[in-house]
Amino acid sequence: MLSKIALSTIKHRLKDFIVLFTGLTIAVAIFFMFTTIANNRAFLEANSIIQQITLIFVIGEFLLGFITLIYLTFANNFLLQLRQREYGLLMMYGATKSQVSQLLFRETLILGSLASVVGIFVGMALTAIAGNVLQKLLYLNLPHWQFFNGRGLIVTIVFFAVILTINGIWNVLHLKRTQLNDLLHANQVNEKLPTKMGRYFIFGILGIILMILSFIIMHKIAQMGLMGLILALILNVSGTFLIIRASLILILNVLQKLTGSYKGLRRFTIGQLTFRLSAFDKLLTIVTLMFALALGALSVGRGFQMTVPILASQNSAYTIAIKDPTKQETANIDKLTGVTFKTTYQYKMVNKAKLYLSKAEFSQVNLPVLATNGTMQTQESLKIPKTTYADAKELANKYPSALNQLLVNITANNVNVTANNMGAIDASFLNKTAFAVAKGQSGSITVIRVKDYNANETTLAALVKSQMANHSDFSTDTITGTYPIVQLLRSYMGGIEFMGFFLAIAFLTMLASTLMFKVLSNTAIDKKRYRILSMIGANTSLLKQTNAKEIGVIFGIPMIIGFLDVWFGLPMFKPIMGNVYLGFGFAAVVVVILYVLYYLLTVFLYQKILALKQKHN
Structure with a gap:
């Protein structure tokens, strides 16, 4: 029953x-x-x-x-x-x-x-x-x-x-x-606002000290290991709670004493925050933690996503090389944006064993090579004093990230050739006349370098897929440039990249649900208060502004502290990321936009439940 x-x-x-x-x-x-x-x-x-x-x-x-x-x-x-x-x-x-x-x-x-x-x-x-x-x-x-x-x-x-x-x-x-x-x-x-502020000032100072200690431990997480991570988390959460608890009380106490607090409905706003003070300190601590986790996870995920092409570019001087491009592949090449280098070299191959290259073409448009410091640049001239195989091999050994990869790409149909087996390549550089009369199967290879790998990911993937389909003997070992290196690095880092984005979605959803739910759960009580304000003359516009400011304070505190947590906490990933702030800007923009949307949705739902559009008699 x-x-x-x-x-x-x-x-x-x-x-x-x-x-x-x-x-x-x-x-x-x-x-x-x-x-x-x-x-x-x-x-x-x-x-x-x-x-x-x-x-x-x-x-x-x-x-x-x-x-x-x-x-x-x-x-x-x-x-x-x-x-x-x-x-x-x-x-x-x-x-x-x-x-x-x-x-x-x-x-x-x-x-x-x-x-x-x-x-x-x-x-x-x-x-x-x-x-x-x-x-x-x-x-x-x-x-x-x-x-x-x-x-x-x-x-x-x-x-x-x-x-x-x-x-x-x-x-x-x-x-x-x-x-x-x-x-x-x-x-x-109602919970009365405490009048003795001494202990809350001490709580605030203690909270700041605990937060600073947590940041120091985060910077030394590589040396301290997992126990350091647990200790940093405990100190950070405790410090956040004390700061929020003390800050709310101190700020409300100061605002209440200011003469400006009597202007408009500010006094009412302070009273509203005071009324729910004991619930908000715990709530805001949890929301701050989730905000920091969401921002941090997205920063790390985006950081790894941006780091992979950078690391790949330090191992190859060009993005991709397309062998014998078809009309469709040429069209895809034209779709690439931010192209910083593009040229086509002709070649001739005899019985998949002997390779001829045009010395004039390589001298006219120099092949991109990597400098010793790992940055990309163009070789001023490719000096080839003789047209023998030994010279090509010597040049390939001198610039293994450039010519070596290119020769492997060209001779992909030779199953004996791999990136580590240059001895199988019998390559010669011929002058313009000798190359023109040389007999063999003619072909070309287009070398491309783009500035922004991520912006061209889809087109590059389509090119590689097409190359694999058009050349039956092509494999991951014969596709050269930064593209295959990116795929290799993602096999190691892709899980962290994925988990960063995935966990950011989870924590953002939980954050929105928690904060929005707690705020909306007070509408049953607030209906009467806003009704009274409306009855004594407060117009709808002023009531909406007051409500929006009250909710804005609740949303603002976790965001500010959460940003500080992430900014000082990201260095813990330095051993595996290098530039830990690489993805922070992107993550900050995305999280703030979503957070503001949560805030606007909460204000909209809150005011709709309160029926602030209606006039009360």
Whole structure:
């Protein structure tokens, strides 16, 4: 009977429960996404250059579990806030505390169970879509990728079953300890702003010290190892909490005393923030952590994506060489943007054993070579005093990243030729007249270098695919330039690149859900306050501005501290990345844009729920 009443209540109050249900669903989905990867040991070990990646993900799983637990606590409190007065009324009409407690427990479990089932399916869909789309966008083909595994499913079900049961029991105990009068007047007690600011000033200083210590440890993470990472995380989270707790109180206290606080509805805004002070310090600490994790993950992922072409360019002087380009391949070559070098060399081959090259062409347009410092430049002249095979080999040995690769590309049909087997190439440089009369199968090879590899990735991939189709003996060993080197490096770094983007999506979604959910959960209380303001003369425009500023403060604090966390924390990746700030600009723009969109959506939903467009009589 109580189960039917619980289901009926949820059905009839679906509009009120939808925010809670949506939040729980997203929490389950994100936890499932992360747990699926964390429990896919084969994927982690095969696609990472970090030896302890599996252990790091296990720690991350516990961290996300902690964040999810805090999130569900917010959701649990919201359920109590939403229903306390109704439970009190039920008791007034004769229901016992035991019956009401059972009703509350079943409502919690039913809603949580439904959200868990939906969340698991949403999580599988998000994992599959995000994983496949990211691999295509990043041109990755990661082995052992799975959007579902049984262990991840079991961990998710057990975790949420335990957490929902604990929350349900806590709700029952809370309800039994609460007096009837308190239930009927729930959420009408304001938290007073402390007047003794000394201890909060000390908390703020202590928080800053802990944050600085965490940044110092992050810079020395290579020497301290995994324990350093755990210690840095503990110090950072503790410092963030103390800073947010102290800063909110100190700022509100100062603002309240300023004469300017009486202008417009500023006093009301301060009061609103004060009212939810104890909840916001914990909330903002978690949101700050998720913001930093999202920004950091995206920075690292983008950094690896940008680092790979740079490393590849240090091992080859040109981007790609196209042998005997067809009309379609020529059209694709014309699509390349930012071309800094392009030329075509003619060749003649006799019986796939003897190769003739035009000395005049190489002298007129010098082949790109790498300087000793690894930067790309063009050789001023290719001096070839004789036209013998030995001279070609000598030149190839002198510039192995240039002519060596080119000769391998040309002689790809010779199965005995590899990048490390130059002895199989019988190549000669002929003068213009000798080359013209030489007999053999004529062909050409077009050498291209582009400034921005990532911008031309799609076209380059199409060219390589076409070359492999047109030349049956072509393989990854005979395609030369930076393109094959990029593919090789991605086989080592692609997993980190992928995980950076994937985890950024997960944390951004969780962040948006957590912050948006907590803010929207207060609308039931705020409706009355904004109604009163409207009744005493506050116009709609001013109410909207006030509401937007209040929510803006809540969104702004995690963003500022999160940026500091990432800026000082990125150096921990220096041993494996080199320039750790390479992807920070891109990540910052993307995260800020999405974060602002979350903020605008939250303001829109909040004001829509408050019905600020309506005039109240």
